[in-house]
Amino acid sequence: MENIEKLFGMLNEHAEKIEKEHNITLLEGILDGLEAWLDGEVDFSQDGATKEDVRKAIQIAVLKGMRKGSQPNHQMTPDTLGLLVGYFVEQLFAERLETEKISILDPAVGTGNLLLTVMNLLDGKIEATGVEVDELLIRIAAATAELTEQPVSLFRQDALQDLLVNPADAVVCDLPVGYYPNEDVALDYELCASEGMSYAHHLFIEQSINYTKDGGYLFFLAPTHLFESEQSKQLHKYIQKHAWIQAIIQLPDTMFANKALEKSIVILQKQGKEFKAPKEVLLAKVPNMQNKQALAMFFEKVKMWQEGK
Template sequence: MENLENLFNQFVQSVVTLQEALNVSFGEALTETFDNLENDRIKVEMGAPDQETVAKLGQLYQELDYDNLSPKIKSQLFTFLTLKAVNEDGRDFNQMPTPPIIATVLALFIQKLLPNQKLKIVDPAIGSGNLLYTVAKQLKAENHSKDNFELYGIDNDEEMLDLADIAAHLNKLPIELYHQDALLPWMIKDPDLIVSDLPVGYYPIDENAENFATKSDKGHSFAHLLYIEQIIKNLKESGYAMLVVPKSILSGKTGADFMPWLSNKVYLKAIIDLPDKMFQNNSNQKTILIFQNHGESAYSSRVLLTKLDSLKQEEALFKLNVKLNEWYTETND
């Protein structure tokens, strides 16, 4: 662990050196640093970085011994550095990497509800890709290292997509990435599965929000509600969505309007509350919402209502898996 911390600090030094030379954000310098390391060359455009910085970077890169680092270590370091980029650059909290335990929960449900299927998987708010890639790696491990999926990602932030592109490369996961507003029409047709940690907040383009039934009557509409509606519009018949959403959409005035609408549009499958300790205050609490689109092979069933009661991964996941198996057996008899 100490060695990983030392490596992290060495990488930070390399990124900051490039950041200062190019006068860019930490995130942009991070993307360029890994691009340099992966291609074994230091990119120079219009004289930047200058020769002195190129020489300094060459020395720093040599000390990293990048080519002899394992793919796992490279991927871990990049995830930690991405988290630092979000903090350093003062980015929106929506762009923070999703905790790995959430991806593990989604992978458990995918293996149970969509076993041994070739899946087209989309994340319409991919950010740096942490959630999608962690899910994909776990599915790959369960499938004897075979890629039994096609991955697609959408985001309106080009810098985050650059980070997602690097992360996919480091994880050896082929993906198609689209730079667009995910609340406009998608080029990706009929995904079998949509996984996403949805952005929370208000959507600023009122003219486009008018195209959605979940728009607000006054003022800006909630982006997370519009995203769910857009996901249902694009999801394949009988396809599944597994989403991290604000817990507030399930109750109160928002829930009273939204949940009956949602229940008419899809078959709710599971609602898994996340541990309270994951969030600084109650208003930020999130839950995992799982539903199936209507279609020939879709069916209504009792909704699994439970809570991931701990951040201790093995213990919490064992309890959840027991409940999942009991629920699945009951609803598929």
């Protein structure tokens, strides 16, 4: 914890100084600090600091920068959710991870916090690709990946347009929620709305399946009401045609500031000739994270489901 505090303190001090001197946002000041660190102009290193210490220190600084700014698309996936996603990636790829690396795509990588949380958890076992349209966020992701020594290829573009990436073993994605403004691009999707604008989160699900190998898994942080909206019937039909629902994990209400922001982890498997639908879909709710006994029971339930697959 001491390393995290020291790293954050130095990065934050640099960012605030640059913010005032150059009349830029705190988030831009943080990026300046990260890139200066990489270029050797400053040194925030701490003896004994782990990759997770570095990621967490950067995360705290970036969160502060986001709260001070007002960009609605500047949001970060909390650590707890990233660790839960990482846990399920580890469970579903357990056998393969014993002998080989897996490839992961995050088509809405943002600052990279979700992807790098998973990569640090499974350190050395993942080669990753991230896509992000926002230049500031992807530069923060690139600097953080380099400082945590994680192999990530990053592409700055609209992830719903054609991607120059290979299909991945897995997708992790904190789905961007809302309407997608580019209706010409949306027309190429099966999940394009028949009337009005299409949901970006639906199109991200379709695009993610497009760039997943047959039998690969997709781990989405999705709005809890995903299957209850006016376009959900179309989404149901699409998923039945292309994927199998493996699990829907409801997250504790206490994690979210209000009900409208509540999310679940939705795990899909892309259909393929050599693969079979699951015998049982895991439906579970993560208990309050402070309740250790209830958490132990939750993980036991997941383990029993995994063993019965």
